[in-house]
Amino acid sequence: xxxxxxxxxxxxxxxxxxxxDTPGYRVFRAVNGFVLVVITFLTLxxxxxxxxKAFSSQAYIAAGQVNLWPRGFNLTTFASVMGDxxxxxxxxxxxxxxxLATAIAMALTTTFAYALSKPYLKGxxxxxxxxxxxxxxxxxxxPNYLLIDALGFKNTMWAIVVPGAINxxxxxxxxxxxxxxxxxxxxxxxxxxMSQFGVFFRIVLPLSKAVIATMTLFYAVQFWNxxxxxxxxxxxxxxxxxxxxxxxxLAAATSTxxxxxxTVQIQANVQSVAMLLTVLPIVCVxxxxxxxxxxxxxxxxxxx
Amino acid sequence: MARGTxxxxxxxxTGAGRPGRGAGGSAVGTGPLPPQQLRNSDTWRVSLxxxxxxxxxxxxxxxxxxxxxxxxxxxxxxxxRRYRPGGSMFGDEWxxxxxxxxFIGSKPFWDVFWNTVxxxxxxxxxxxxxxxxLALMLNELRSRLFKRVVQTITYLPHFMSxxxxxxxxxxxxxxxxxxxxxxxxxxxxxxxxxxxxDWFRTxxxxxxxxxxxxxxxxxxxxxLTTIDEQLYEASRIDGANRWQQTWHITLPxxxxxxxxxxxxxxxxFMAVGFEKVLLLYNPLTYxxxxxxxxxxxxxxIGEGGNYSFAAAIGLFEALIGVALVVTxxxxxxxxxxxxxx
Numbered sequence: 001x002x003x004x005x006x007x008x009x010x011x012x013x014x015x016x017x018x019x020x021d022t023p024g025y026r027v028f029r030a031v032n033g034f035v036l037v038v039i040t041f042l043t044l045x046x047x048x049x050x051x052x053k054a055f056s057s058q059a060y061i062a063a064g065q066v067n068l069w070p071r072g073f074n075l076t077t078f079a080s081v082m083g084d085x086x087x088x089x090x091x092x093x094x095x096x097x098x099x100l101a102t103a104i105a106m107a108l109t110t111t112f113a114y115a116l117s118k119p120y121l122k123g124x125x126x127x128x129x130x131x132x133x134x135x136x137x138x139x140x141x142x143p144n145y146l147l148i149d150a151l152g153f154k155n156t157m158w159a160i161v162v163p164g165a166i167n168x169x170x171x172x173x174x175x176x177x178x179x180x181x182x183x184x185x186x187x188x189x190x191x192x193x194m195s196q197f198g199v200f201f202r203i204v205l206p207l208s209k210a211v212i213a214t215m216t217l218f219y220a221v222q223f224w225n226x227x228x229x230x231x232x233x234x235x236x237x238x239x240x241x242x243x244x245x246x247x248x249x250l251a252a253a254t255s256t257x258x259x260x261x262x263t264v265q266i267q268a269n270v271q272s273v274a275m276l277l278t279v280l281p282i283v284c285v286x287x288x289x290x291x292x293x294x295x296x297x298x299x300x301x302x303x304x
Numbered sequence: 305m306a307r308g309t310x311x312x313x314x315x316x317x318t319g320a321g322r323p324g325r326g327a328g329g330s331a332v333g334t335g336p337l338p339p340q341q342l343r344n345s346d347t348w349r350v351s352l353x354x355x356x357x358x359x360x361x362x363x364x365x366x367x368x369x370x371x372x373x374x375x376x377x378x379x380x381x382x383x384x385r386r387y388r389p390g391g392s393m394f395g396d397e398w399x400x401x402x403x404x405x406x407f408i409g410s411k412p413f414w415d416v417f418w419n420t421v422x423x424x425x426x427x428x429x430x431x432x433x434x435x436x437x438l439a440l441m442l443n444e445l446r447s448r449l450f451k452r453v454v455q456t457i458t459y460l461p462h463f464m465s466x467x468x469x470x471x472x473x474x475x476x477x478x479x480x481x482x483x484x485x486x487x488x489x490x491x492x493x494x495x496x497x498x499x500x501x502d503w504f505r506t507x508x509x510x511x512x513x514x515x516x517x518x519x520x521x522x523x524x525x526x527x528l529t530t531i532d533e534q535l536y537e538a539s540r541i542d543g544a545n546r547w548q549q550t551w552h553i554t555l556p557x558x559x560x561x562x563x564x565x566x567x568x569x570x571x572x573f574m575a576v577g578f579e580k581v582l583l584l585y586n587p588l589t590y591x592x593x594x595x596x597x598x599x600x601x602x603x604x605i606g607e608g609g610n611y612s613f614a615a616a617i618g619l620f621e622a623l624i625g626v627a628l629v630v631t632x633x634x635x636x637x638x639x640x641x642x643x644x645x
Contacts, residue, residue, distance in 0.1 A: 025546050032444050039438070040457050043514065046472040047460075049482060053475065064480035064488075112365035115358050122351035127362060130369055136571075136626060139376025140618035141597070142604050142611050146393035147376050163372050166365060196357035225465035228579050232605065243467045247583065250471050268475060275471045282463050290456060298526050 047283075054078070054272035061268045081273045086237060087245060091277070093157075094224060094241040101161035101223040106216055108165045109174060114200055116171075117178035135168045148233055159233035160241070164223065170215050173296055177211040178204070214292040221282060246274050383616035395612065403616035412599070413617070420595040420621075423505060423581075424573040431512055432569050435520030436562065440550065442521060443528050455525075458518025470583035473511050474498065498584070501591040508584060508593070512577065523561050531557035563642035571629030574621050596621045 021029070048068055053061055057072030065071055081087055115121055116128055138144075144163070153159040181204060189199045205212070227243035234240060240248075253267040352359060378394070383403055385395025407413040438458070445451040461469070476482050477497035484494040497503045535553045544552065578597035585593035596617060604614025629644075637643035 022545060028546070029444060029446075032441050033450070036441060036445070036450075036454050040454050043458050043461060043518065045482075046476060046514070049475065050472060062480055064485050067482050067485065108365045108368055111361035115361040118355075118358060120351075121355065121358055121362075122348060127366065130366070134369060134373040136629070137377065137622055138373050139379060140615065140622060141601060142615040142618055143376035143379030143382065143393070144372075145605060146379060146382065146387075146611060147372070150393040165368055165372070196355065200361075221463055225463075225467075227465065227467050228582075243465050246471065247467045250467070250474055250583070253474070268478065268480075271471055271475065275468050279464060279468055283460075286460060286463060287456070290459060294459075294522055297522050 050272050050275055053269050054276045056269055058269055077269045077273045081270060081277070087242070087274065089238055090240045090242045090245040093239060094243065094278075097157060097160050097241055098220055098223045100157070101164060102216060102219045104161060105165045105167070105170075105219045105223075106212070109167070109171050109215065109219075110205075110212065111200075112166065113171050113174035114178050114204065116175050117181070131166070131168050131171055145232060154233050155235050155239070157239065160226075160229050161223075163229065164219075164226070167219070167222070170218055174211060174215055177208065181208070210292075211296075214296045217285075217289050217292060218296060224282065242274075242278050246271075246278055249274055380615055380619050382612050383619045385612065387611045389609070399612075403613045404620070406613055407617055407620070415591075416594045416596055416599040419592060420574060420576060420597075422592075423508065423595055424576045426505060426509055427512060427576055428569050428573060430509055431516055431520070432566060434513060434517045436524055436558070438517055439521040439524035439528065439558075440554065442525065443554070444546075455518070455521075458521070460518075461515040462519035464515065466577075466579045466583060469511055469515055470580065473507060473584060477507060498586070499588045501589045501593070504585065504589045504593040508577070508580065511580065511584075520565075523565065524558055527558040527561040528554065559640060560642040563636045563640055564644060567629060567632045567636055567644055570632040571625055573628055574625045 049066075052066050052068060052070045054077065055070035055073050055075070056066045057074050060066050060071035112131075116124060116131075118124070121127075139147075148154060148159050148163070151158075153162070185203055185207070186199050189203050190196075194202070225243065227241065227247055230239075230241050230244045231247065234244070249267065249271055253271060382393070382395045384398060384400060386397050386399050387395045442451055442454060445454075478484070479494050479496055483497070488494055495503070497507060531554065535557075536549055539549050539553060575597065576595050578595070578601070581593055581595055581598050582601065585598065600614040600617040600621075602608065603610050603617075608614070633643050633645065
């Protein structure tokens with residue numbers, strides 16, 4: 001449903017019906033294609049380099065010989081990172097936080113968006129305004145920190161899974177989806193004696209799988225990637241998400257000011273393995289979810 | 305989506321009572337009335353009685369917004385009040401503009417202020433136009449497969465955690481990293497990039513370009529598809545070449561999108577990538593890297609615990625941001641008729 005509502009950005013471009021190209025334009029197109037290949041390569045390079053280092057031995061990395069391909073191929077770094085129990089504890093935390101935070105966020109966002117999409121909801125304008133204002137300004141770092149402290153959320157997982165619950169952009173995307181939901185279906189169900197709860201849970205939700213999937217992914221990626229909340233509010237190493245584990249690994253490797261030595265590179269393969277394992281879930285689902293993200297962004301921009 | 309439905313289910317049960325009370329306890333007997341019969345002229349009492357179920361959907365989200373978004377906004381009063389550890393989050397006694405005078409008169413504040421302006425200005429100058437150029441380049445491609453491959457790959461960095469991006473930056477700029485290998489390959493000497501203040505802005509901006517430009521093309525590519533094909537045909541008949549078509553048809557066609565994104569970019573001008581700077585900087589690079597948000601983080605939470613002073617700086621930064629976005633919006637509305645509101 002989402003995809004049909006949005007323009008196809010891969011549609012045939014104006015250039016395809018040009019009758020005849022001038023020589024100058026042919027040169028331009030060749031250069032254009034070449035530049036795009038270079039851009040694509042440069043975008044991909046940091047990933048390639050990361051994978052290469054993850055499988056390389058420290059000696060080759062320290063000698064500055066690992067770029068595109070692994071040298072001194074080995075899996076021992078993987079074994080050592082995966083053998084670190086705290087890594088797995090933190091990895092599991094990330095999974096738990098992501099699932100929980102996404103569930104909370106989806107519950108609040110879906111119900112709120114549905115209610116806001118009903119023109120007969122009195123006070124709707126005020127409620128939309130209430131949400132929109134938070135897009136402009138959300139309080140700032142210090143007051144938020146003091147709030148979490150005052151609520152007693154510090155060093156609990158609630159500090160991680162609750163505060164991100166309503167992303168107003170996502171809310172508006174969902175609202176615009178529900179705005180376009182066929183009214184006849186809902187009315188028919190109500191005439192058949194279904195309550196608004198029944199309509200929402202048994203008619204609307206099952207027919208909104210596409211937008212729900214999109215929003216779930218939006219939230220899940222956001223929560224999977226977050227680290228700063230944890231950095232700010234958690235003290236206990238056993239509660240860290242894996243992003244914070246990684247951040248501390250990077251900080252440990254770069255904290256020494258003496259850089260003549262290979263302090264950074266000593267841990268480069270360990271860093272690479274931890275990074276690789278952290279991005280792996282996202283990279284794996286990315287090809288399948290990319291179009292949902294694109295259509296979600298456009299749905300939000302066109303209507304929101 | 306069984307999980308999603310299950311969790312959504314929990315919401316009305318927890319919040320069910322409240323709107324019913326608001327309707328005078330007479331929430332029963334709501335018939336299967338078609339919603340459209342209710343007009344705006346209905347009173348709150350009638351509206352609540354007929355749609356109390358819908359209002360239960362609103363309760364938790366509104367409580368959430370009030371607690372986690374509006375309480376912190378009010379919490380900014382701490383910038384005008386003295387905070388006592390263990391005391392109220394809203395502070396204990398009024399001190400007026402004491403904390404504002406404190407930072408206005410301090411040199412470190414103005415150093416980070418100008419750092420913020422420079423870094424924000426450079427980000428705007430580079431990260432705003434590049435997506436437009438990339439979108440136009442993609443638009444010239446005839447192979448849909450090639451276009452799709454380029455898009456898929458350039459969107460990818462957008463989905464990476466900032467921690468991952470920072471890790472990649474550290475690795476590529478390391479003394480034995482790829483960039484220094486290239487420099488040494490040309491006979492130069494390796495540079496400890498992350499320890500050098502004069503390199504910080506370049507590194508920050510490069511990583512920002514890497515992460516945002518591909519994803520930034522989406523809205524432009526969408527806008528490009530909405531341009532009327534007949535305009536191009538007509539211009540070709542008039543003898544316009546590809547460049548003239550781009551200049552006179554394509555660019556005006558995506559101008560509203562450009563203006564809206566420009567306004568949004570200007571609005572986030574002062575809030576330069578706080579998390580990224582926090583991950584990438586170190587005391588050696590503070591001279592160029594330290595920005596308002598990282599400075600207030602350090603004096604407030606990181607080292608100082610001086611909440612009021614930091615909150616005053618945060619409020620100042622936010623006010624500039626709001627002022628910028630409002631101004632940009634007004635100018636854009638007058639000049640080209642495109643605006644956010």
